[in-house]
Amino acid sequence: ATTGSGSAGSLRPIDFDAIGGQQVAKRELKEALDFLRKSDEAAHLGIRPLKGILLVGPPGTGKTLMARAAASYTQSVFLAASGSQFVEMYAGVGAQRIRHIFNQARRQAEQEGRSSAIIFIDEMEVLGGKRGKHASHLEYDQTLNELLVQMDGIAPSERVRLLVIGATNRPDLLDSALLRPGRFDRTVRVDLPDKEGRRHILEIHAQGKPLAPDVDLDELARETYGFSGAHLESLLNEAAILAMRQGDRQIGGRHLREAVDKVLMGEKLDRRPSE
Numbered sequence: 494a495t496t497g498s499g500s501a502g503s504l505r506p507i508d509f510d511a512i513g514g515q516q517v518a519k520r521e522l523k524e525a526l527d528f529l530r531k532s533d534e535a536a537h538l539g540i541r542p543l544k545g546i547l548l549v550g551p552p553g554t555g556k557t558l559m560a561r562a563a564a565s566y567t568q569s570v571f572l573a574a575s576g577s578q579f580v581e582m583y584a585g586v587g588a589q590r591i592r593h594i595f596n597q598a599r600r601q602a603e604q605e606g607r608s609s610a611i612i613f614i615d616e617m618e619v620l621g622g623k624r625g626k627h628a629s630h631l632e633y634d635q636t637l638n639e640l641l642v643q644m645d646g647i648a649p650s651e652r653v654r655l656l657v658i659g660a661t662n663r664p665d666l667l668d669s670a671l672l673r674p675g676r677f678d679r680t681v682r683v684d685l686p687d688k689e690g691r692r693h694i695l696e697i698h699a700q701g702k703p704l705a706p707d708v709d710l711d712e713l714a715r716e717t718y719g720f721s722g723a724h725l726e727s728l729l730n731e732a733a734i735l736a737m738r739q740g741d742r743q744i745g746g747r748h749l750r751e752a753v754d755k756v757l758m759g760e761k762l763d764r765r766p767s768e
């Protein structure tokens with residue numbers, strides 16, 4: 494969910510209410526962010542400023558949404574990049590991009606008169622994999638080292654407070670240096686939604702879609718065990734497309750059942766090449 498190659502994209506901030514389910518993750522993330530919101534109090538008590546939060550969980554569960562909500566919650570400037578954007582053939586380019594995004598975050602916050610900036614890095618395992626394990630390991634290592642240098646360089650006295658939010662579905666691949674105190678020292682799990690969560694996500698994405706009276710979202714939530722938020726969003730969209738194709742003005746139970754099969758099938762096809 495990021496833009497362009499090389500430079501960081503900005504995504505529209507959203508509210509935590511736009512995220513379905515994930516009650517525990519939302520609470521934990523907000524608690525961590527309160528240190529940023531009340532940084533004066535935290536400093537008074539001698540609490541070390543929080544520099545990094547790692548969101549861990551399967552694809553499509555709302556990690557990017559969480560990071561965007563974190564930015565509105567703290568009224569921070571928000572910059573987003575993907576780990577793969579830092580991986581380049583030429584030595585030093587990745588490290589340079591890391592420096593660039595940190596500088597960009599500080600500059601943009603100053604320009605907009607904000608006291609904090611959040612840098613979101615998706616696919617952390619690509620940039621933050623264990624050092625010395627890659628074929629072209631020198632370049633990867635330089636990039637990761639630069640990220641560590643930049644995070645260590647975040648000072649409590651700065652006018653703009655920086656926070657890095659990383660997301661990954663493979664925390665086991667991360668270099669342990671990233672997880673040391675003062676770096677990504679908080680981890681928030683963003684798992685597949687449970688039935689209640691799926692129901693909530695379905696409600697959010699059903700907004701603005703005319704559902705037929707026979708549609709029962711509770712039942713649909715029960716039948717979509719294992720679906721991520723992204724799957725559920727896609728399910729409702731597919732059902733709407735089917736309704737349109739069949740000339741119906743409302744989305745009915747049969748469109749939804751057909752769409753469930755379609756999403757399940759697409760999932761199998763998607764998985765084949767990589768697993």
Ligand code: ATP
Nearest residue numbers: 494512513552553554555556557558694722723726
């Ligand atoms: P990836 O690891 O693939 O980057 P992610 O965990 O960052 O995935 P998002 O990009 O946040 O997932 O979610 C993709 C889309 O799926 C969202 O734009 C939204 O439409 C939908 N979605 C996912 N989770 C939720 C949720 N909890 N509530 C509402 N919508 C969701």
